[in-house]
Amino acid sequence: MNPGSQHTEPKRRGRRAGGEDTKAALLAAAREVFVERGYEGATVRSIAARAGVDAAMVNHWFGGKEGLFAKAVLQLPIDPNTLVEHLLDGPDEAIGERIVRTFLTVWDPIGGGPFAAMVRSVTSHGQVADVLRGFFVNTLLRRIVAHLDAPDRDLRATLVASQIVGMGMVRYVVRFEPLASADVDTLVKAIAPNVQRYLTGDLG
Amino acid sequence: MNPGSQHTEPKRRGRRAGGEDTKAALLAAAREVFVERGYEGATVRSIAARAGVDAAMVNHWFGGKEGLFAKAVLQLPIDPNTLVEHLLDGPDEAIGERIVRTFLTVWDPIGGGPFAAMVRSVTSHGQVADVLRGFFVNTLLRRIVAHLDAPDRDLRATLVASQIVGMGMVRYVVRFEPLASADVDTLVKAIAPNVQRYLTGDLG
DNA sequence: GAAGTTTTTCAACGTACGTTGAAATAGAGC
DNA sequence: GCTCTATTTCAACGTACGTTGAAAAACTTC
Numbered sequence: 001m002n003p004g005s006q007h008t009e010p011k012r013r014g015r016r017a018g019g020e021d022t023k024a025a026l027l028a029a030a031r032e033v034f035v036e037r038g039y040e041g042a043t044v045r046s047i048a049a050r051a052g053v054d055a056a057m058v059n060h061w062f063g064g065k066e067g068l069f070a071k072a073v074l075q076l077p078i079d080p081n082t083l084v085e086h087l088l089d090g091p092d093e094a095i096g097e098r099i100v101r102t103f104l105t106v107w108d109p110i111g112g113g114p115f116a117a118m119v120r121s122v123t124s125h126g127q128v129a130d131v132l133r134g135f136f137v138n139t140l141l142r143r144i145v146a147h148l149d150a151p152d153r154d155l156r157a158t159l160v161a162s163q164i165v166g167m168g169m170v171r172y173v174v175r176f177e178p179l180a181s182a183d184v185d186t187l188v189k190a191i192a193p194n195v196q197r198y199l200t201g202d203l204g
Numbered sequence: 205m206n207p208g209s210q211h212t213e214p215k216r217r218g219r220r221a222g223g224e225d226t227k228a229a230l231l232a233a234a235r236e237v238f239v240e241r242g243y244e245g246a247t248v249r250s251i252a253a254r255a256g257v258d259a260a261m262v263n264h265w266f267g268g269k270e271g272l273f274a275k276a277v278l279q280l281p282i283d284p285n286t287l288v289e290h291l292l293d294g295p296d297e298a299i300g301e302r303i304v305r306t307f308l309t310v311w312d313p314i315g316g317g318p319f320a321a322m323v324r325s326v327t328s329h330g331q332v333a334d335v336l337r338g339f340f341v342n343t344l345l346r347r348i349v350a351h352l353d354a355p356d357r358d359l360r361a362t363l364v365a366s367q368i369v370g371m372g373m374v375r376y377v378v379r380f381e382p383l384a385s386a387d388v389d390t391l392v393k394a395i396a397p398n399v400q401r402y403l404t405g406d407l408g
Numbered sequence: 409g410a411a412g413t414t415t416t417t418c419a420a421c422g423t424a425c426g427t428t429g430a431a432a433t434a435g436a437g438c
Numbered sequence: 439g440c441t442c443t444a445t446t447t448c449a450a451c452g453t454a455c456g457t458t459g460a461a462a463a464a465c466t467t468c
Contacts, residue, residue, distance in 0.1 A: 040244050158383035166370020176341050179362035189408040194398040203394045
């Protein structure tokens, strides 16, 4: 039937019709694939295929796989200053709850994408461990514990990080049930008191 | 000086002299490289080079990279039954402390190797997430919470997993200081009460 | 509407990977 | 000491990767 119209035509070259934004399509596809496969596992060809464009576009628009990863994943979706202000806005006794709820409500709508992408790339991409450390510890937690008058501030910051990172791992990366599908409120009630203890409780 | 003895001779073929165990050397090298690079990042050639043998030995002794990974990493170093017995041996009020101390004393001497290897391979190797889940949740934690008479047993098990996995991530994989270098006793005192609350405390 | 610029596809390159089959060498059995 | 088998290295294969340069097509400017 319709002989000759079955085979897929080679795509026409040259500029796209109009309105289509190759750069944005690549960024969106890159976020998906980097989240699923990590830096090494995500191939330029697979990202380009999902975006519906040629792999050479990655070099043209981002200067290579490295630049695409930097733009798509390493760039944080939220302004850290706003985040810190929001976390510090309220009584000290409820800061644990604000931390847990904030991370869950920021990550849940996107399935923990950026977090999962970083964890999945922590081996293959040297920058990633540094970015994780810089964001979690230096940018967020150190500035939060600085406002508390408790001893062992740095240890408290990394203890909080251990619980938040662990929550992200279990919920978004390895998906242990029932935690992976639990309500935000349930998790806040369960986890927040522990985070609170790390921040203001007695550690020894 | 000594002209002609500088260049490296091509290795002699055939069986090794005696006593040298290629299989064991490959397993040891594989554990190191899989820990450092994860499944995809660890190349058969680099593992063989570290073991001082040819890459073809991987196929001869383990049937390929997949089989080597299974033998070197997926195989757990500790008998789960013994571990569960040990964790349950004592008063329920101190089970959190036993869990934290046990994981730290098991992982610390080997730098968290198997744990780091699994995390670093969680993307590139499909079995790994299943193994992590099976070991942490099904083999260990479910059997521990089964001995407690508290509600929400499965949720409690995954909450404990989130704290233990997070502790392993921060201490062995991304290495946030000062937690990464803290004494075992310090960490036990800091973390154990939180694990204990997940197991026997009020979650909501 | 012609010239110039930007965007896109295509074809190919060089490299690295896991794997394979054959040749070479050492030990084992008799 | 000869034969057989196990072990090891070597050379090569096929595949997939990231990247590149040129050609083609659409838009922009005048």
